[in-house]
Amino acid sequence: MSAPESSTKVYIEIVKQLRNMIQVEGYQAGDKLPSERELSERLSVGRSSVREAFRALELLGLIETRRGEGTFIRDFRGHNLVQLLSTFILQDDRARTDIKETKYLIEWDCLWLAAKKVSEEELQSFRNWAESTVYTDDEFFYHIILLADNHLFMRMWTILKDYYNSLKFDQEPVAKADYIKLVDSLLSYNEQLIKDQYCKIRNLSSI
Amino acid sequence: MSAPESSTKVYIEIVKQLRNMIQVEGYQAGDKLPSERELSERLSVGRSSVREAFRALELLGLIETRRGEGTFIRDFRGHNLVQLLSTFILQDDRARTDIKETKYLIEWDCLWLAAKKVSEEELQSFRNWAESTVYTDDEFFYHIILLADNHLFMRMWTILKDYYNSLKFDQEPVAKADYIKLVDSLLSYNEQLIKDQYCKIRNLSSI
DNA sequence: AACAGAAACTGGTCTGACCACTGTGTTGAA
DNA sequence: TTCAACACAGTGGTCAGACCAGTTTCTGTT
Structure with missing residues (x-):
């Protein structure tokens, strides 16, 4: 050479x-x-x-x-990087706050995108799934991110989710009815309602 | 071993x-x-x-x-990854749309965070800088991200910015007065005003 | 046609040699 | 005493070669 x-x-x-x-x-x-x-x-x-x-x-x-x-x-998956990068990058006390903040905002962004992009039929179908299935918080929001139809957000959220989970926040379980209410707020196409419902799920005063 | x-x-x-x-x-x-x-x-x-x-x-x-x-x-910098990952990951036509969408939403998230976190003095100081300095769009929003005070968003935005720039979108220059108006809207702590002004800068119908 | 074994391919790990750069300590001249 | 030059020991950088282990392909026999 x-x-x-x-x-x-x-x-x-x-x-x-x-x-x-x-x-x-x-x-x-x-x-x-x-x-x-x-x-x-x-x-x-x-x-x-x-x-x-x-x-x-x-x-x-x-x-x-x-x-x-x-x-x-390989078909790229970001999850390999999380375990690696987390050691080197987010080691200060600020990391926990930033991770929470960032994850919540990206979830909100995806809710907003989903409300804009998704047809009523798709939302109804998702609501049916939400009613009839047992799912974790991650599984529920995974579907939201899918509906947002943005591959980049999907990757970012996946990485954030893994890292967020590894930090072991105290987190009260969310009632299934609240997830359903969130989907209903999407169906209403009312941004304020969606915002209020998401804030309730995440215990936020505003977003 | x-x-x-x-x-x-x-x-x-x-x-x-x-x-x-x-x-x-x-x-x-x-x-x-x-x-x-x-x-x-x-x-x-x-x-x-x-x-x-x-x-x-x-x-x-x-x-x-x-x-x-x-x-x-090393003090980590994501920019090494951009050039690398971009080759392997975002190669489909969807990438351009996703990148734009994601960058704009993260910029909006940071505007929102800045509006919440920053004191009037800091905003005033930033306004003075904006009035008296010649800056690029990237430099302006870099400062916004700094004000948002979230290291994770800073890294994500930096990566997105580099990749966004490498895609060479047609983008009309933004009038300096519009940047100033955006800062003023931050000073007003009016979310709708901030939103409207950001949409104007980015030629969006909504966010 | 099927099967078994050999051969050739692949990656995985390691040793050793040598080169090039940097930092440190020593020595001799001024 | 100070300073420059040199030697030495450390570091990383590149490479050849050996050998091992797994997979695939080829060949010969039945």
């Missing part, structure tokens, strides 16, 4: 080449990447440098390597 | 040990970690396995390694 300018590390260059290759050749989740040895030859770098790049991407949850089989693009 | 149960890879075990060590021994940003060779001996693993673990954490932006000096805990 050509001498790196501005002393970029070889494994970083390899990560860049991999990204480029994935983009240009249109790799999808489940697709197999070239083997370590093949990339080593193709890029004229040591196999251990290729392994370093693969390891880094694997820890991110972007690829997975299987002994005897190969290296594959 | 003891034989890994359920075939966990050695570098993953090393990452776990590092996380544990950082937590238990209370490492801070800027602190130096034990050297590759020392960890190799201490954990009874190959130096290349330690390097794999370090590389992975470095790519995440959690540590940095400097030749001849050592390995240090």
Whole structure:
């Protein structure tokens, strides 16, 4: 490999080449990447440098390597990062407050989006599900986020939920009737009503 | 190192040990970690396995390694992840819509938080800055996010901003007077006024 | 056609060599 | 006494090679 300018590390260059290759050749989740040895030859770098790049991407949850089989693009899940990042980032006392605040606001954003986007039939269907099913708070809001139809919020919420749960807040169980009331407020398309009902569920004075 | 149960890879075990060590021994940003060779001996693993673990954490932006000096805990910045994750995750046409939607809602959330948290003096001081300074849209909203005083939103917004900018949306410049009006609406503590003014800046019918 | 075994592929871990950079201590000259 | 140069010991960076373990493919026999 050509001498790196501005002393970029070889494994970083390899990560860049991999990204480029994935983009240009249109790799999808489940697709197999070239083997370590093949990339080593193709890029004229040591196999251990290729392994370093693969390891880094694997820890991110972007690829997975299987002994005897190969290296594959993964369907990304953020949950690997939560456990990792939580150790390094949110260690101060402020974290708990920020997590709570952020999770609640994103839930509210998704309620708002759901109220805007979702048809009455879909809401009715969701209400039927809410009435006839036993679910956790997470499961209920997972459905809300689905209705909001924003993949990015789904990822963020999923990460926040995992981390929020790991912090073990004291949290009174929410009565099922209150969840139903929240869905009914969505059906009413009344923003203030939705807001009031969500605040009740989360014990907030306002949002 | 003891034989890994359920075939966990050695570098993953090393990452776990590092996380544990950082937590238990209370490492801070800027602190130096034990050297590759020392960890190799201490954990009874190959130096290349330690390097794999370090590389992975470095790519995440959690540590940095400097030749001849050592390995240090970094003050985390999400911006390394944006460039990386964007390639693998948000590749479908939906991404653009989701990014816009999410960024705008987080900006709104932070406006709302700022309106709740910030004293009139702070707002006045910010208004003075806004009047007397030349700034970009990003710089203006960076200050809003600072006023919201939520580290998590700051990180999320920073990541979203970078990615949003990389997508190169057509975006008309905002008149400085409109930024000032937004600050004034904050000073009025009138949520509807804040909302209206933000919608004007972002060309939204509602939020 | 089916099956068993060999071969070739894959990733996983490690050792060792050597290079390049940095920091520290020592030494000799001014 | 001070300062510059040098040696040394530490650090990370890259690589080759060896060997192991799992999976897939190929080949020969029945």
